[in-house]
Every structure is written in structure tokens, then in C-alpha cells.
Amino acid sequence: MLERIRSVFVVMEEGSLNRAAARLGVSQPTLTRQLQSLEQEVGGPLFERGTGGVRPTGLGYRLREEMLPVVRAYDAAWAEVLAHAQGRQSQLRIGYLGLAAARYLTPVLGRFQKAYPEIKLWLFDQTPQEQLTALREGRLDLALIGQEGASLGEEFYQHRVAKLGVRAVLPFNHPLAGQATIGLARLKGERFIVPSETAVPGRKRWMAQLCRVAGFRPQWLGETEAVGETFARVVAESGVSLLPDYLQMIPPPGIALVPVSDRFATWELTLLRQRGRMSPGCRDLVKWIGEAARGPG
């Protein structure tokens, strides 16, 4: 059908079925029939036939006006898809959690841009849930996400980047706030602030699992939509929370971040990507992020 429409453009340029057919590499009767079938589908004549050639009708002009940008967009989109298929990716879109970026993502970006100057990097600071839907909609090529993505191993490929420790989030005046490290069991009886399932899917399950191993069942004080809100409610409502130990993270005022000493208290930083072959640029980026995370850590 698109080819028929393209033919219409050529016929309008040439003003003659003969010449248009020559340009299109088909015979004149074929072009005539193509046009007839298209006109039947549209429901009106696109050209007035004469002995000196063909002249567009208003409908023909209208069709070109409406369809020309569509055909151009189609060609551009098709070229993009072909480029992607051949690994000649022109862009790489990475979703990340603001907290994790500075330590694991930033150091690699300079190196990547030097090695692949032709690839434009897009960075999106998004919640894990946003990253997942963006991955599903194809708006993202990579997602730097936490352990919560483990359950999505079916849906996406995952690369383990680093295994982090855990820090307890305590209000500054909490009795344990001054400790260098604490065992998770000492948080028994505390009431936990947890991100909502829509904001950070799986986080609640992860925290519950840790508490279970530590020997108690956590009581939930409430759910939040952003990490800043978590901090605020920990302070305001004397709750506690658990957070992956992103290195170099500065605790906000009123908050103490105390490392959890238990060996089992870990959190996997994983990189999710869509199924299928990786382009060389993407492969290197994944590799380097892994090195940067494991090397100095």
C-alpha cells in the first residue's frame, strides 16, 4: 500500500503514467492497475486521465499533502530500525537511580564518550518502576536498578554489577545512631518506612526478607514515593528504614546511616537490558560499569 502511495507521488511529479512507470521500474499497465486499485480503495479518482498525460484531482493533491510526511517519517523510522539492527546505534538511553549514579555511572561516561564519540548518551534519573516501564516501551536501552529487578529475569537480561552492603536509616536521636555498625536484629520492634511498590518494586519484599533472616517480622509504618520522603518520615515519625550502601552517600541532616554488619545483608546492583543482541557500544558500557563497580569497591 505504501508503495502505491509512493507511486502516486512519482506520477504527480512526472504527469505521465508512462514516464512514471519507467522511473519506478514497472510497466505502464502495471502502474495503471496499481493506481486503479488505490483509487478504488480511496473511493474517488486521484487523477484525471487525458491523452496528454494525467492531472491530479483535488483528491490526489490532498493525498499527497497528507501522505508525503507520513512516508518520509516511515522512511526515517525504518532507517533507524535498520541502524539499530546492525548495531550502529546512534544513541544509548540509560535509566538510573539518582543515588547510585555518582558512584557507578559517572566515572564510566567520560571513557565511553571517548571510545564512542558518535553515540549520544541519554541519562534519565528515574525510579525503578519508571525505568521498567520505559524499558518495556523501548524508551530505554539500559536500566541501572537494584535487586528488585531479579524477579524480571524472565523479561529482561540482567547483569550483576556489584554487591553492596546495607545501611540502616535512623533518626539522629535514635539510641543506635551513634554505633559504628549494628546487627539487623537490633531493629526488631522498630517500625519501618518503605518505598511503595509502584515507586521501587520489590524493595518491601527485600526488606521483609532481610528482617526474616534476622529473626523478626518488621512492622510497617508507611509507604513513600521517593527517597527524600523516606528520610523525612524517618525523622518526623521516628521510623527506620534500610537502604543499599551506595558509597560516598552523604546522609541528610537529622539522619544517621549506620552500616549493617550481618553478612547476609546485601543488595545487588544490577543492570537490566532488553533481550537480544547487544551493540558493541552497549556491550562495552555494560562491561565498564561492572569493572568500575567491582574494581575499587
Added chain:
Amino acid sequence: MLERIRSVFVVMEEGSLNRAAARLGVSQPTLTRQLQSLEQEVGGPLFERGTGGVRPTGLGYRLREEMLPVVRAYDAAWAEVLAHAQGRQSQLRIGYLGLAAARYLTPVLGRFQKAYPEIKLWLFDQTPQEQLTALREGRLDLALIGQEGASLGEEFYQHRVAKLGVRAVLPFNHPLAGQATIGLARLKGERFIVPSETAVPGRKRWMAQLCRVAGFRPQWLGETEAVGETFARVVAESGVSLLPDYLQMIPPPGIALVPVSDRFATWELTLLRQRGRMSPGCRDLVKWIGEAARGPG
């Protein structure tokens, strides 16, 4: 090809070739082969096949991201074309010469909007040349244009709207400026200002023709790009010009518009439209403009 791409969307929604084939009304083997052929053209797999269904690859997601807006645009454009073919035009775009509009176009617009409230009228104040190219590109449905369009009867349909007289454009201090009417022959020896061929195609030929019938050959003083420029140069360089007798036209300062008395000195106001069937709205508009022009005139 577009149908293949649509199929990809459905398969991504369903996650299963079986269900997608059912929704698409084709057999599963057919859908499998369609997908295979599309993947071969793209140059990479769009889905990973598993025993539990299919999962999109990055390439598949990318294809949907690129092609979904294209397909939507295609559908919208197609609907527009179909509507146009059935005469259910949602808009009517009219080009007009500023000078002629007030007298012939404005009175009809109110009536038209009452009769066809669902049709959006677009009015474009353009030079005749601009109107012609706009007609050719399908950006205009009607063009209110002068006799210069007569030579284009091959290319477009024309409706004679009115036959106007002619006025001589004279500087205010010209010896003939005070006359009630003049014969064209008295302009012999004057030097004429004429719009350029690109601004008002055919106008120069029309003026030459009138002068020839009046018994002399005009001398050209220069060409202008707009009617305001014509007035300015008539005053500044003591030239003369000829203008269709748009009724109710107010002469600008320094200019006298003297009616030409010769019977042959006429100018046809014509309405050009693209070839092919007219929608009812367009037909009425053309009819009413003609009535408005002939009735009181």
C-alpha cells in the same frame, strides 16, 4: 509491510503468536512466517521465541517505538483522505487577493458558516502566484484569482465569478487624474508599472493586450512585487498602471483611480479549483460567491 508492522504491535501486546494470530484473524503459521520475513528484512530478531510465548528483543521494542507514531499518522492521514473522497471535507482552504476579498468573499463567509458549521474555513491572503503553487501542492482548495488563471484552464477547473471594469492608476497630479472616465488610448506614450510575472502571472500580458487593442504598445517602466509598491512607484516615478475595478476600493493618497471607459477593457474574476469532484460545501461556496458577485454588481 505496514500490516507486518501492525502485527508486531499485536504480538507484543499478546506475548504469544497464537493469541495474536487469533486477534489478527490469520493462522499461526502465517503469522510466524510474516514475522520471519520482517525479521529478515530488518536484519535481526524482533522476538525471542520460547515455549511460553515470545518476548520482544531490544530491536522489537525499538521498532515499536519508531513505528507506532508512524502507523498512527498513517491511519489519521488515510482517514482524512477517505473523508475528502466522500465529500465529508473537514476544512476548506481559500486563497484570495487582499484587494478582492472584501467585496466578493467576506459577504459569503457568514452564510457559509451557518450552512456548514462543521467545516473550518481557512483564508489565505496570497499573491496569485502563491495561490497557484499552493493549489499545486494541495495546500489550497480554492483560489480567487484573476484572468491570469485563464491560461491554467488545463491545469485547474475555473469558474467565472464576475467581469469587472478597469481603472487607470494615475499619480494625483496627472493631467487626466481629474476625469470621470478616460479612454485607454489616452495613456499612449505613458510609461507603465506592472507587477512582476512571479507575483501576478499573466498580468503583464493582460495589460499589453489591452493596450494593443487600444492601438498602442505600452512602454514598461518597471516591475513590482506588490500592489502597494505599484502605487508607490506610480507616484514616485510618474508612471501609470491598470488595475481591475474592485468595487469599493479606496485609492491611497497621491493616487487617482480613473475608470477606463472602453468596452473591451474588462477583467475576469475567476475561482480556480482542483480537478475532480467537488464536495457539497465547496460547490455551494462557489455558487454563492458567484451570486454575490453578479447579483449586486
Added chain:
DNA sequence: CCGCGGTTATGCGTTTGGCGTATAATCCCA
């Protein structure tokens, strides 16, 4: 351990839609 229900892939015969060649019908112009 085996079979059942689910998946996708493949082979085969048929159909149909589209193409090209040859030809007709028409018009403009010399």
C-alpha cells in the same frame, strides 16, 4: 517417568493477486 496442554516452526498443496506482453481505443498535431 510419561503424557497432556501449551508453545513455535516447517512441509505441502492451493489459491490468488500482481506482473509483463500485446493490443485496443483515444487524442493532438502536423
Added chain:
DNA sequence: TGGGATTATACGCCAAACGCATAACCGCGG
């Protein structure tokens, strides 16, 4: 009144696409 254009039609052929039947594979549960 022909010659050189034009577009439309008739006919035969072929290839692409479809559906049916079946193969191959997987997971799960008895």
C-alpha cells in the same frame, strides 16, 4: 489523414502468501 503520443484492457504466467497438518520442544502434574 496518418504519426506519435497517451491511457486502458485482455490474456497467460508466476511467485508470494495462505491454511492445514504435523513436527519439535517445554513445563507441569499425576
